[in-house]
Amino acid sequence: MAAASASPGLDFLRRFARNKAALVGLFVILSVIGLAIFASQLYPRPPLRIVGRPELWPFANPRHLLGTDSLGRDIAAMIVHGTRTTLLIGIFASLTATLIGVTVGASSAYFGGWLDETLMRVTELFQTVPNIIFILTIVSILGPDIWHITLAVGLVTWTPIARLTRAEFLTLRDREFVQACRSMGMSDLRIILGEILPNALPPVIVLSSLVIASAILFESAISFLGLGDPNIASWGGLIGDGRTLIRSSWYICAVPGLAIMATVLALNLIGDGLNDALNPNLRDRS
Amino acid sequence: MLKIVGRRLAQVAPLVLGVIVLNFSLIQLAPGSFLDVMSAEQQITDPAMLDQLRVTYGMDQPAHVQLLKYIWSVLQFDFGYSYRQNASVAEVIMAHLPATVLLMVTSIGVALFIGVAAGIVAAVKVNTIWDNLVSVFAVFFFAAPTFWLGIMLTILFSVKLGIFPVGGMREVGVTEGPIAAAFDVMRHLALPAITLGLFYAAIYARVMRASMLEVFRLDFVRTARAKGLAPTTIVLSHVLRNALLPVMTLLGLQLGTVLGGSVVVEAVFSWPGIGSLMLDSVQSRNFPVVLGVLVLSSLVVACVNVVVDLAYFKLDPRIRAR
Numbered sequence: 001m002a003a004a005s006a007s008p009g010l011d012f013l014r015r016f017a018r019n020k021a022a023l024v025g026l027f028v029i030l031s032v033i034g035l036a037i038f039a040s041q042l043y044p045r046p047p048l049r050i051v052g053r054p055e056l057w058p059f060a061n062p063r064h065l066l067g068t069d070s071l072g073r074d075i076a077a078m079i080v081h082g083t084r085t086t087l088l089i090g091i092f093a094s095l096t097a098t099l100i101g102v103t104v105g106a107s108s109a110y111f112g113g114w115l116d117e118t119l120m121r122v123t124e125l126f127q128t129v130p131n132i133i134f135i136l137t138i139v140s141i142l143g144p145d146i147w148h149i150t151l152a153v154g155l156v157t158w159t160p161i162a163r164l165t166r167a168e169f170l171t172l173r174d175r176e177f178v179q180a181c182r183s184m185g186m187s188d189l190r191i192i193l194g195e196i197l198p199n200a201l202p203p204v205i206v207l208s209s210l211v212i213a214s215a216i217l218f219e220s221a222i223s224f225l226g227l228g229d230p231n232i233a234s235w236g237g238l239i240g241d242g243r244t245l246i247r248s249s250w251y252i253c254a255v256p257g258l259a260i261m262a263t264v265l266a267l268n269l270i271g272d273g274l275n276d277a278l279n280p281n282l283r284d285r286s
Numbered sequence: 287m288l289k290i291v292g293r294r295l296a297q298v299a300p301l302v303l304g305v306i307v308l309n310f311s312l313i314q315l316a317p318g319s320f321l322d323v324m325s326a327e328q329q330i331t332d333p334a335m336l337d338q339l340r341v342t343y344g345m346d347q348p349a350h351v352q353l354l355k356y357i358w359s360v361l362q363f364d365f366g367y368s369y370r371q372n373a374s375v376a377e378v379i380m381a382h383l384p385a386t387v388l389l390m391v392t393s394i395g396v397a398l399f400i401g402v403a404a405g406i407v408a409a410v411k412v413n414t415i416w417d418n419l420v421s422v423f424a425v426f427f428f429a430a431p432t433f434w435l436g437i438m439l440t441i442l443f444s445v446k447l448g449i450f451p452v453g454g455m456r457e458v459g460v461t462e463g464p465i466a467a468a469f470d471v472m473r474h475l476a477l478p479a480i481t482l483g484l485f486y487a488a489i490y491a492r493v494m495r496a497s498m499l500e501v502f503r504l505d506f507v508r509t510a511r512a513k514g515l516a517p518t519t520i521v522l523s524h525v526l527r528n529a530l531l532p533v534m535t536l537l538g539l540q541l542g543t544v545l546g547g548s549v550v551v552e553a554v555f556s557w558p559g560i561g562s563l564m565l566d567s568v569q570s571r572n573f574p575v576v577l578g579v580l581v582l583s584s585l586v587v588a589c590v591n592v593v594v595d596l597a598y599f600k601l602d603p604r605i606r607a608r
Contacts (some may be wrong), residue, residue, distance in 0.1 A: 125304040132546035140568040257434035265429035
């Protein structure tokens with residue numbers, strides 16, 4: 001542990017940078033974000049437009065680098081525009097999950113008693129309901145809209161965040177600095193948000209970045225099952241569309257799957273790297 | 287032992303009640319009434335008939351009365367009637383449940399076998415090429431979407447190599463007795479079970495490796511080494527059993543996701559289980575079946591959780607003492 005380090009932020013960055021895999025992950029995610037930002041510049045025309053001959057193999061025509069799908073839509077354009085859908089749903093679902101999870105976990109640990117008991121039962125309830133089935137139910141009731149999918153994914157992924165926040169809050173709740181705040185007459189809300197939360201947040205943020213990864217997987221599964229927003233290009237939807245053609249043109253399924261995998265993998269690597277950088281004493285264990 | 291089973295089952299009861307209430311709130315959330323959807327599905331336009339349906343489903347009563355009625359009917363296993371299959375919802379679900387449970391149990395078996403074996407290899411040969419190989423595969427399968435992996439396996443093993451069938455559960459027209467039929471189902475089961483199992487195998491391999499390494503450093507292992515036990519004996523009968531505990535914990539926590547994952551895998555391989563039923567019902571807006579699946583699958587998860595807990599007691603006698 002570099003206890004005498006001048007700046008904890010710099011120290012953190014140095015520890016993160018030492019992890020090569022995490023740096024690779026960071027590079028991949030930054031590229032994906034770049035693609036999402038410049039999607040309209042790279043492929044100005046609507047991605048769901050038909051541009052050429054159907055089932056054109058990748059690299060066969062330089063104008064359509066990754067080939068075309070069963071309708072003759074450019075796969076590369078759909079993947080580039082799909083990054084927006086994927087990232088938006090991933091990030092907002094993770095934010096939703098973090099908001100619910102932190103609220104539940106914090107109030108459950110801070111107030112304890114019957115509230116704790118009730119909230120933990122509710123958490124258990126959400127853990128028992130099979131996640132995809134729950135998402136499908138919500139989406140089928142509310143309708144296949146991108147925001148409904150985001151909400152549904154957030155609703156099934158908050159439980160680990162709530163548990164972690166609760167555990168962090170339990171260790172911090174009775175520390176001296178919190179007791180000092182209490183004796184000063186600070187309000188509960190101010191103690192929770194201003195004093196305990198900043199100390200509990202780092203591990204929660206790591207978990208939230210991992211939740212983005214699982215949110216992306218859920219979104220792609222929903223789109224794959226044909227319940228995604230039909231007016232938006234999405235990686236999972238692309239795989240679902242290409243599924244009927246696996247005998248002739250299996251690349252339609254393979255390419256977007258690789259994109260999903262690379263993104264999820266990168267997020268996992270970043271999560272691991274953050275974890276190691278935050279808990280340097282844990283890293284050397286195995 | 288019996289007392290523990292009883293206590294765990296008693297904990298399941300409020301959980302089921304919670305799922306029912308959750309279900310009911312979802313129904314209330316639906317835009318337009320439940321009745322609109324049902325009458326649209328059946329194409330009922332007669333106002334007298336609509337009124338009658340409203341009374342039949344108790345929609346003329348306030349929400350809390352409806353909730354109590356709903357809880358009561360679910361407790362009696364009455365989830366309503368599915369016109370699409372022309373049978374009660376409970377019957378429809380029960381007809382599809384065995385296929386899903388078979389898929390679930392097999393893939394958990396695959397996941398445990400591959401995951402634990404890979405974890406042991408990685409831990410015993412730590413920091414060698416074997417360890418790295420296991421890590422790479424684990425990272426790969428952890429990040430791959432299951433449905434995509436399923437399609438890729440289908441392309442390789444069914445389309446290119448022709449070893450396994452593309453989908454379904456039985457070959458049409460196989461009637462050569464129970465053994466041939468079982469073999470037939472096994473051939474169809476292989477790819478979906480591997481697809482679903484590999485994701486969890488990846489997790490278990492990582493956890494198993496970490497917990498094996500942890501246990502290797504404990505005193506009793508050193509004692510076992512000191513008294514001259516063979517390395518294989520130490521690994522298999524001393525370390526393995528202790529290292530399995532975290533894997534079992536994880537298994538219990540993930541049962542819900544295994545069942546959820548089977549929905550997606552069933553869709554890929556047209557496996558005739560709960561997942562296919564769910565998808566069909568969602569697409570046809572057959573809400574009684576959708577909600578029935580939600581309640582029953584939660585119940586299955588809760589029950590299997592109890593079984594996992596019991597396995598935990600068997601593995602670790604220390605818990606029993608408490």
